[in-house]
Amino acid sequence: MKTVVVGGGVIGLATAWRAAREGVSVTVIDPAPGGKASHASAGMLPGHSGQLYEQEELLRLCLASRDLWPSFVAELEEFAPSGFRRDGVLDVAFDEDALRDLDQQLAFQESLGIHAERLSPEECAKLQPAFGPVLAGVLMPDDGAVDPRILQPALITAIEALGGTVIRRGATRVEDHTVVLDNGDKVPFDRVVLAAGCWTHQIEGLPEGAIPEIRPVKGQILRLHSETPLLNLTSRALSTGGASLYLVPRLDGELVVGSTYEETGYDETVTAEGTQSLLTRVAKFIPGVGSLRFAEISAGLRPASPDGLPVIGPTTVPDVYMASGHFRMGVQLTPITASIMASYLTDTTPHDSAPPFTPLRFS
Template identity: 45%
Template sequence: MHAHTSSDVLVVGGGIIGLVTAWRSAQRGLRTAVADPEPGGGAAQVAAGMLAAVTELHHGEQLLLGLNLESARRYPAFAAELTEASGQDIGYRACGTLAVALDADDRAQLRDLHALQLRSGLDSAWLTGRECRRLEPMLAPGVRGGLRVDGDHQVDPRRLAKALVTACERAGVVFHRGWAERLTVLRDRATGAVLADGTALTAGQVVLAAGSLSGRLAGVPAEVLPPVRPVKGQVLRLTVPPGYAPFLSRTVRAVVRGSHLYLVPRENGELVVGATSEELGWDTTVTAGGVYELLRDAHELVPGVTELRFTETCAGLRPTSPDNAPLLGPTALPGLHLATGHFRNGVLLTPVTGDAMADLLADGALPPEARPFTPRRFPPVRHPPVRQEQSA
């Protein structure tokens, strides 16, 4: 062992979920540390940042809807507080979302989603194809109808992650820029972790927030390993040239050939196009096929997209649980808590996750909105522990 440091809370994983947990914990007066070689990296660098509690609603996920809506409600105040704490703009925009259908089958599916939204007490309005094109003139003439959801907003995840790093530093969070290679367990209690360089970190409580890698930390007893798997997503970034006519004023979503597609316009002229959903394990390769399919479908939805500058392609891994909902709270191993498995809602759930984990760490109990998402709702699973290879 090269060194030994101690804290009240050790967060394993420095993605946005780990960072917000650390920031909120430090604000509650807890001496907090984060172990990650590249804080702010990971899935946040790929995510589009849609805060889409309404348009992301799926059948069977009504329980998750409550948590999503609560986090969306907190976002304006959260964004303002984080901007003040970090001195950085996180790109929060209350611009709304337009979900559209390109053919009769898509229209029927979107009508079904609208009915589910209305049954769930959500605010969305059905528009004709002509009304959709009046809102967004760049849409293809063949758009058959759509849903206008003014309450679904957006944020820039890269700016969000950077601001959280700064806010953590200003709040006194200590960063250990290395991999947590193994959890330390002493007398049937989690007591810290050992980094890849041999540094021993001790803590009164450990939060495992390592994204899709959360189920692969060595030293975690098999019965409390989180059942989290990676789901690959490929994303494109385009740029609207300076002086170009306004392209899109809000996020546009659609199902094209059975695949979900979104276009997220940023105020700086960037347009994020995504995302594939691929069950390919730990592969993060950007493929020609993935890029082609995204551009093809985006062109069918918004033909003018092919005139924009192509600036970046990237792929990331969404941490996914068996029921697509996060794992929040204590495990059966005293001292070890989870904040992972957020799947496609990690950016949206950042405010409510930070608050819930800080309540748990400071007061010993989860708030009511987070209790349905305890890790103990799943039976034990087994993963082969391996050395981590990328940021959470």
Template identity: 45%
Template sequence: MHAPAATTAPHPDVLVVGGGVIGLVTAWRTALRGLRAAVVDPAPGGGAAHVAAGMLAAVSELHYGEETLLGLNLASARRYPRFVAELEEATGQDVGYRRCGTLAVALDADDRAHLRELHALQHRTGLESEWLNGRECRRLEPMLAPGVRGGLRVDGDHQVDPRRLTAALLTACERAGVAFHRAQAERLIVAAGRAKGVELADGTVLTAGQVVLAAGSLSGRLAGVPDAVLPPVRPVKGQVLRLRMPAGPAGAPPFLSRTVRAVVRGGPVYLVPRENGELVLGATSEEMGWDTTVTAGGVYELLRDAHELLPGITELPLVETRAGLRPGSPDNAPLLGPTTLPGLLLATGHYRNGVLLTPITGEVMAEVLVSGRLPEEARPFTPDRFPPMTGAGTGTGGTATGERALSGEHGLNAGAREGALQEQSA
């Protein structure tokens, strides 16, 4: 039997490879600027954001050595209210945006000292947070354990429901005329020294004026991408649990009113309450390649550590465990903008800040695709800040150049957790 002959699909101005939250916002914003946009992904609307907790925590996410990334995070956080209003108006869908704030708490002297240092760092960088003693923390959140010894109150941190956000972006893209190719991208097509499109698994050729690789943790696995521009992204495994909070009588205080996060036994844990009664619990982080198995040990550790903060959590119904893969980069920051291969741009590597950086990523990518100019905020995050890959897949979980293939971004699971306050908002 002969293989089917290749066919050629209509020619858009921009072809986005990857239909997660970053790919969708890039396509939507580009279409609104007047370009014909298309997305190729076997299951648009999936990806790491579908598993993420959705904390918009530009202040409490500050880490030593990430001050440059902080600027991008804050710029995106400032855009969120207007971005949400525009998206909800365009789709009629509520994305679960809440201005609830964060309370980062300490359970022992070492954690208390760490939060004090973070508090000082925040103030040196002009960020607002308030130090509270243990009693003040429990006054804000009465369900907290008696052992809480203090914490940081950050009212500027917000949240969004990533699943609703992604669904709304999918609708917005459809209404803006974005074309969807629900298929696997097998290979980047390069001709005359320029990216021209992709070939699908069935032999269909999708050509475009510009190609954006926005496939999250799988961005480094698309065959045909020259090693010199192969994005150095890797999968970082993690797990999220979803529980159901009690409704309580009318007028009673909620089980939890704001995001609570801490370091317990050297690993970070967070609890994110939603208005619909859902409580999201994470986060795990493990460098284990493409394994996305949800393990009993991971679930146990999350519940055990959350119980240290909120003893009543073990009485709540456990309604879901999910796993996915964050797209990590060497410096934990995204790769945004053109590569040295003409016609190929990147929007990937957002790691734990994908949901937070959604508004500014869409804005940046649309601007550079339309005008060729990369906005000032994105210039520290160009792909060329990293040296070219010396071997395909090195450090990214990929395989040899001729074996790389892209099947869409799915996956986060359980395992060892990082020893700092981190979260998977992508």
């Protein structure tokens, strides 16, 4: 059974790797694997998201993925380092409205059995002395982050070690059980997985309506650098008025600061306005951030489905599958998406969180 995965972001690569582990012959097609939204992503793996309060099905999917991360990483690191850190996530409130949200979050996490601890301002200052004054914090010691810029090369290494192939070309069309490349070459398949983010629905040759439109939502992300890490663990700085940020430190002294939210179509331009917004916001929370070296500003296009939920599974077209539309949760949902897709590709029963997310819901 030959499977072609169109799209070499973290979702496509992880799907190909998990399928290859199950004995599937896999080929990944992407002109620059790991070079789009996943490359820009900070890779935070939080134990909670405000999006989940009234999204029971998405909550189940997220919790399933959270449970899978340790084993997913352990298996991947048989081939290469993954960039995974499970050293905690700290959410901190900088104003009264954020404090109320934080208390609601803590109660919600406790109801789910997620290990979370409320911290005093003094305890937060001990954990993250670089922060300005905070009102309170919630520590999730069992969560953390992964560096997609390490994770994606590891996945490519693992795919190739298992006999898979990565073709660095663009895919333009699907027809007659072949994927047509941008140079005219054709790659045959028994099954194909469309995992090209917000470009997925632009692949030609499929019946109208078979692939839901995936909308791009730009996010600009800032990277700063110091000789030693400024923060000790991944954090979310919570404040009202759109000032909240996530802050992901790397062991080499990099600090990833994100992000903006921009409805600008397929524009991937990084802008002075985006840079200024992120610098202004992070300076509110970390008074000494101005001394860090400016390393990079990048932009990624988050893939948003029509209903804002992931699209994972078989389409109405026989042998054509889809794994896209993860919006802000692509890295977070990588293990469970890869597991579900590997089940579909091997004709086994997927995880019980899978059925609500198939493309068939749009048919």
